[in-house]
Amino acid sequence: MATSERSKSDSDVPAEFLRVLKRAGILSESRLADIRSKVLAGDYPIDSTEMARKLVKDRVLTEYQARRLLSNRPGGLIIGRYIILEKLGAGSMGRVYKAQHRMMNRISALKIIAPEISNNQRVVARFQREMRLVGKLNHPNIIQAFDADKDRGILYIAMEYVDGDSLGQRLRSKGVIPPETLAEYASQAALGLQHAHERGIIHRDVKPSNLLLGTQGVIKVLDLGLATLHEADEDAQFKTADGVAVGTIDYMSPEQACGRDVDPRSDLFSLGCTMYHLLTGRLPFPGNSPVERLGARITGAHVPIPSVKPETPRRLVEVMDRLLANSPGDRYGSAAEAAEALHSVFQKLPPSPARVPAPAEPAPTPPRPQPPQIKYVHVTPSYPAWFQPIARLAEGSAVGALLLLIGLLLLAFAAGVVVGFLI
Numbered sequence: 573m574a575t576s577e578r579s580k581s582d583s584d585v586p587a588e589f590l591r592v593l594k595r596a597g598i599l600s601e602s603r604l605a606d607i608r609s610k611v612l613a614g615d616y617p618i619d620s621t622e623m624a625r626k627l628v629k630d631r632v633l634t635e636y637q638a639r640r641l642l643s644n645r646p647g648g649l650i651i652g653r654y655i656i657l658e659k660l661g662a663g664s665m666g667r668v669y670k671a672q673h674r675m676m677n678r679i680s681a682l683k684i685i686a687p688e689i690s691n692n693q694r695v696v697a698r699f700q701r702e703m704r705l706v707g708k709l710n711h712p713n714i715i716q717a718f719d720a721d722k723d724r725g726i727l728y729i730a731m732e733y734v735d736g737d738s739l740g741q742r743l744r745s746k747g748v749i750p751p752e753t754l755a756e757y758a759s760q761a762a763l764g765l766q767h768a769h770e771r772g773i774i775h776r777d778v779k780p781s782n783l784l785l786g787t788q789g790v791i792k793v794l795d796l797g798l799a800t801l802h803e804a805d806e807d808a809q810f811k812t813a814d815g816v817a818v819g820t821i822d823y824m825s826p827e828q829a830c831g832r833d834v835d836p837r838s839d840l841f842s843l844g845c846t847m848y849h850l851l852t853g854r855l856p857f858p859g860n861s862p863v864e865r866l867g868a869r870i871t872g873a874h875v876p877i878p879s880v881k882p883e884t885p886r887r888l889v890e891v892m893d894r895l896l897a898n899s900p901g902d903r904y905g906s907a908a909e910a911a912e913a914l915h916s917v918f919q920k921l922p923p924s925p926a927r928v929p930a931p932a933e934p935a936p937t938p939p940r941p942q943p944p945q946i947k948y949v950h951v952t953p954s955y956p957a958w959f960q961p962i963a964r965l966a967e968g969s970a971v972g973a974l975l976l977l978i979g980l981l982l983l984a985f986a987a988g989v990v991v992g993f994l995i
């Protein structure tokens with residue numbers, strides 16, 4: 573609604589919208605006063621929808637916040653020290669939001685755990701123990717967790733925000749991932765997992781939606797330490813024969829599916845299942861029901877990769893088959909080893925070093941060539957008799973001989989002049 577043509581009074585201000593905005597607690601008092609005075613001055617529309625649109629345009633509110641306020645749901649836009657900016661997604665454990673720290677302005681991803689899980693004291697205690705370990709992780713291929721807390725009964729985790737899609741979202745939007753790209757992504761994920769394994773954390777829920785693809789092709793492993801929320805949840809949707817509740821079964825290792833203790837190699841199996849799905853668009857252990865799919869991994873081998881995607885490079889098939897080995901002992905010994913194998917699948921082999929013959933016994937040193945022997949022979953030149961006194965003098969003193977020669981020539985010249993004069 574146009575507002576500038578008529579003068580405003582306090583009664584014109586959209587009190588309800590401003591009240592909702594104030595109740596949300598996302599803007600400071602001074603910001604609210606500023607908005608109020610702009611409405612009175614006619615700079616902001618009176619109509620709630622128009623005003624919300626204007627506030628979004630001026631970057632005072634996000635679209636998500638504006639929608640919540642317009643539908644009169646201001647509660648929940650502040651969680652702990654964070655202002656909720658937008659919803660990023662939802663999973664089996666709760667919802668994920670983009671959020672801003674109120675004091676530090678840092679942008680984070682906030683995962684809010686569903687109340688069915690967070691109301692379980694046993695789960696929360698276990699989760700807190702795991703979070704103490706997770707808080708120490710710091711690796712470029714892991715989403716770092718900054719903070720975990722319970723605010724007014726809401727359990728949340730604040731973590732590094734990555735502007736990108738998960739590989740699960742990418743599979744849905746763009747289709748399967750080419751082998752070379754996939755090997756590189758999986759290698760990065762394995763490096764992140766290795767970092768966690770070294771610090772005593774097993775992921776237990778490696779799957780496409782838990783691998784985030786950030787800028788410049790960096791893969792970040794998500795949700796480390798959160799599988800504990802599934803495992804200890806008595807009310808989880810699916811339980812193994814041992815009563816161990818589990819999350820997604822399609823990427824689960826046989827030992828995990830049986831409820832046995834797991835070690836880092838369980839994550840390698842899940843990484844293999846994740847790769848299989850991202851490469852082929854199919855699950856390695858298909859079945860019509862969760863029980864069938866679970867049973868398939870316990871009792872048998874995965875559907876051979878070449879039968880689903882024949883053009884897969886043989887070396888990649890070998891690496892994936894090893895990740896997907898039924899027995900942990902047949903898989904790679906560590907995530908670092910798997911990362912190296914994945915990384916090297918498409919690496920050009922370095923040129924084989926030129927073969928250098930083994931050093932032979934040192935050859936005997938040849939005798940040094942002797943310099944030619946020069947004989948100096950004294951040669952006595954033969955001169956006419958009249959020149960011999962001069963030659964002898966020259967041998968003794970070259971300068972003396974020269975002076976004597978010049979003197980003789982001058983003498984001959986003078987004699988010639990005298991003779992000429994007399995004649």
Ligand SMILES: Nc1ncnc2c1ncn2[C@@H]1O[C@H](COP(=O)(O)OP(=O)(O)OP(=O)(O)O)[C@@H](O)[C@H]1O
Nearest residue numbers: 660661662663664665668681732733734738781782
């Ligand atoms: N740190 C983050 N930065 C950016 N986006 C994130 C982050 N964490 C999660 N997301 C987004 O939120 C979506 C939902 O994540 P969530 O982990 O809840 O789902 P899920 O992995 O499918 O389920 P679950 O892990 O609960 O089994 C993700 O697909 C991703 O798009």
Ligand SMILES: [Mg+2]
Nearest residue numbers: 663781782795
């Ligand atoms: Mg997740």
